[in-house]
Amino acid sequence: MGKKQSGSAEKKPTEKKGGNSKNTDKGDQSEGKGKGGLKAATAINVRHILCEKHSKATEALQKIQEGQRFDKVAQEYSEDKAKAGGSLGWMVRGSMVGAFQDAAFALTPSTVDKPILSPLVKTNFGYHVIMVEGRR
Secondary structure, eight states, X not given: OXXXXXXXXXXXXXXXXXXXXXXXXXXXXXXXXXXXXXXXXSEEEEEEEEESSHHHHHHHHHHHHTTOOHHHHHHXXXXXXOTTTTEEXXXXXXXXXXXXXXHHHHSOOOBTTBOOBOOOEEETTEEEEEEEEEEX
């Protein structure tokens, strides 16, 4: 019986801490808004700006931080098929590349005129600026 208890005791903390540890980094931002951290989500409504060059991605990030709308900057700077304001639509966990997915699921939902952004995320596609509009 001792083995069963230690086995279940080991599982519970890893499941709970594992799920929350990714959110605790960004938890400070979301706690001010609502009750506690982000809820676990299986899908997110995500937008991004993809640039092959770091300098171009940095420039896009600066434009948004200066107050320009995310969708307008995405149309101007993004180099992928999501030219329609950078929208990728609803994406489920597991359908995105690792670094992109980790950054996207850690973000608090926001709007294109006041986006909460990821720092630049490097993938084999290039550099991404990511924002999330919804979680479910």
